[in-house]
Amino acid sequence: MKRRNFLAAMGAAFVAGCSKIGDSELFGSVVDTAESWHRGIHRALGMGRITMAPEFTRADISPFFRGNGSTNVETPEYAEALAGGFAQWQLAVTGLVDNPLSLSMDDIRALPQRTQITRHDCVEGWSAIGEWTGPQLSAILDMAGVEDGANFAIFHCADKLSGADYYESCDMDDARHPQTIVAHLLNGERLPVINGAPLRMRIERQLGYKHPKYLTGIELVSSLEQVGDGKGGYWEDRAGYQWYAGI
Ligand SMILES: Nc1nc2c(c(=O)[nH]1)N[C@H]1C(S)=C(S)[C@@H](COP(=O)(O)O)O[C@H]1N2
Numbered sequence: 001m002k003r004r005n006f007l008a009a010m011g012a013a014f015v016a017g018c019s020k021i022g023d024s025e026l027f028g029s030v031v032d033t034a035e036s037w038h039r040g041i042h043r044a045l046g047m048g049r050i051t052m053a054p055e056f057t058r059a060d061i062s063p064f065f066r067g068n069g070s071t072n073v074e075t076p077e078y079a080e081a082l083a084g085g086f087a088q089w090q091l092a093v094t095g096l097v098d099n100p101l102s103l104s105m106d107d108i109r110a111l112p113q114r115t116q117i118t119r120h121d122c123v124e125g126w127s128a129i130g131e132w133t134g135p136q137l138s139a140i141l142d143m144a145g146v147e148d149g150a151n152f153a154i155f156h157c158a159d160k161l162s163g164a165d166y167y168e169s170c171d172m173d174d175a176r177h178p179q180t181i182v183a184h185l186l187n188g189e190r191l192p193v194i195n196g197a198p199l200r201m202r203i204e205r206q207l208g209y210k211h212p213k214y215l216t217g218i219e220l221v222s223s224l225e226q227v228g229d230g231k232g233g234y235w236e237d238r239a240g241y242q243w244y245a246g247i
């Protein structure tokens with residue numbers, strides 16, 4: 001059964017089960033909004049285990065991984081960075097951390113690496129399978145030392161879409177998930193510009209817009225309200241896309 005259908009079936013079973021206790025406090029708090037319900041059921045399905053996104057084989061890799069949204073960064077700084085092989089690119093780790101970091105591409109490549117072949121699902125109705133490599137975000141967070149009170153990771157990007165900064169965020173469960181990596185390779189090669197060179201997030205249990213490209217910074221915050229328009233991401237702020245886009 002496809003995971004999504006499974007989720008829908010479990011959701012229906014859950015609602016059916018809960019309608020018997022329809023006015024209990026638990027029911028009210030869990031189904032407060034469709035979104036917290038989605039997050040709740042997604043997590044509850046894990047039954048305390050970490051749920052992994054499906055992984056595929058090399059034979060499944062799409063011949064071409066299209067670019068979507070921004071497919072370049074239209075600044076002189078980016079053009080210069082590209083020309084220089086991104087040797088000067090820095091990933092800043094800031095906010096609620098004991099040791100703010102500024103990591104070079106060499107620093108990123110020197111960390112233990114994870115490689116995973118996953119399917120990217122865009123809400124616009126296309127999917128592609130690719131092999132991504134990079135350090136787990138959890139390792140970077142451990143180096144920085146996350147402070148108490150950090151509830152979300154904000155991802156800052158170099159590009160603008162229609163004049164506004166692209167950004168995204170996730171909670172600490174997704175930030176520390178084993179398949180959440182800071183990817184610098186696609187199918188064994190350095191990231192193409194269209195796919196977010198030199199760094200992009202892979203947060204594999206989430207829909208495509210939750211995988212920010214052209215990554216420049218990771219900021220640990222207590223609340224999403226202080227960033228952008230406060231809904232946790234570029235598309236969440238503008239188009240009402242769900243913040244918790246679990247698949
Ligand atoms: N910085 C940045 N990240 C982004 C976007 C973007 O426009 N800018 N688009 C998002 C969307 S909607 C999708 S589907 C994927 C597309 O990734 P791809 O270009 O590698 O296919 O990137 C996501 N991350």
Ligand SMILES: [Mo]
Nearest residue numbers: 122123208209
């Ligand atoms: Mo997308």
